[in-house]
Amino acid sequence: MEKHIVFLHCVYYLAGACPISFLVIFVTWFVSVMLRKQLSFRLWKYLHYFSYISLPFALLHIPNLGSQYARSEFVQLYFLIIVGMFIMFSLIRILALFDFGRRPYRIVANDVLSDEDRLLVIRPINTALRVNHGQFVYIKIGRISEDHPFSIAHIDDESGEITIAYRLKGLFTRLLSRSKAGTILSIAGPYGSFMQNLTRKNTTPVVYIAGGIGIAPFVQKIISEDNVRQQIIFCVNRTRASAVFVPLLKRRLGLRCISLLTREPATDTDLSGHFSNDILRTYVTSPENYTYYVCGPEPFEASVKNVLHSAGVQKEVIYTERFNW
Known part of the structure; x- marks a missing residue:
């Protein structure tokens, strides 16, 4: 019984002190749980992105309404850490929109391997990425685009060309398959250490x-x-x-x-x-x-x-x- 009372108090607090945050969280929860089977994965995913806007509104109310915040220096420090992390990750996402830290690559070829497989060859416009076997890169198509990871099939050390074999699985890969030679892609990476132990000195079968x-x-x-x-x-x-x-x-x-x-x-x-x-x-x-x-x-x-x-x-x-x- 006490747990239910505490929960109701929390709901009351959110609804009264942070109405925007409460509304966003409630709508996200209701649609995700009650209508999950009717939603496509992409719509379900974007709906959860929408819930991110609730955090800054909730944070705004803590200094004025939080009783623990007013009494405890530890809680105040914890609050400042959360605010700092929120600002840091927000800046990272904003910089990502402008391709900060990424490299432009031009499509050389985007060939058909089978009905559902493609072979993408991309060449650096400026400086090439330093890539090892077993690593992967993230690809964006245009300025406003999702990031998707792709394994690297081949690396040309002289030209810097990267070859990627990919399978048509969803909207992003189908959009990528329609990209013609000359299209500029935004590349981030390389990431991963899948085969870093597999050096020429390692002769284990x-x-x-x-x-x-x-x-x-x-x-x-x-x-x-x-x-x-x-x-x-x-x-x-x-x-x-x-x-x-x-x-x-x-x-x-x-x-x-x-x-x-x-x-x-x-x-x-x-x-x-x-x-x-x-x-x-x-x-x-x-x-x-x-x-x-x-x-x-x-x-x-x-x-x-x-x-x-x-x-x-x-x-x-x-x-x-x-x-x-």
Whole structure:
């Protein structure tokens, strides 16, 4: 009962002292919870952006109405820290609108790999980014645009060109696929340390496991360092048409490139089914002696890690790509 009274007091305080904040939060909560199934993900996402405006209005009332604020220097310091962080992150977002800290790149090519996959080649207009294998960049199309992360498939050290393989998944990638040669993109990065341990001095045998377009960050590494260490790759795709880069890697690795099709029957060059413990042990002797790099959708990565753990592979030698910094 006391908890309900406290909650009602909080609601009363918000509604009376911070009516704008209360209204914004209430509308966001009501629509997100009650109408979630009727909303597209993008609308649901933008609705939550709308709730950000409630914070400055709420902060304005604390010095005048907060009883704890008036009595405690610690609370006052805590309040100042929150205000400082709010100002700092607001400035960061404002600067991002003007492409502060980003590099302009021009599209050289935006070719079709399959019905749902594209190969984007971009060249720096000024200074090129210094990129390592396994890293990713964020791309903006125009001044007012979302930021989306993309794995880097190839780096040309001489020209600074970056090649990105991407799959058409939503509005942003479809807009990107319609961008013509000559279009200027805003690039931020590089980020990530997915394959930073995979240097030429490290000769530990490696198994790559790629789901769909998750094969992209592995291609150049495999081709350029096949004489450095033993390399095996499992390429898991829905159909043969979507198995981009697999023919190239089969020519390079031969039987060490294993193609799995989840929605088509087996062929002379492809297996049918999902990645499993049996398939792993068929092609990898003593799985615990390898290092593993896994890239694909999150459910795919989670499934692969479960298979590897069941095969006795320690989590310390399993690396997955994460779009963070």
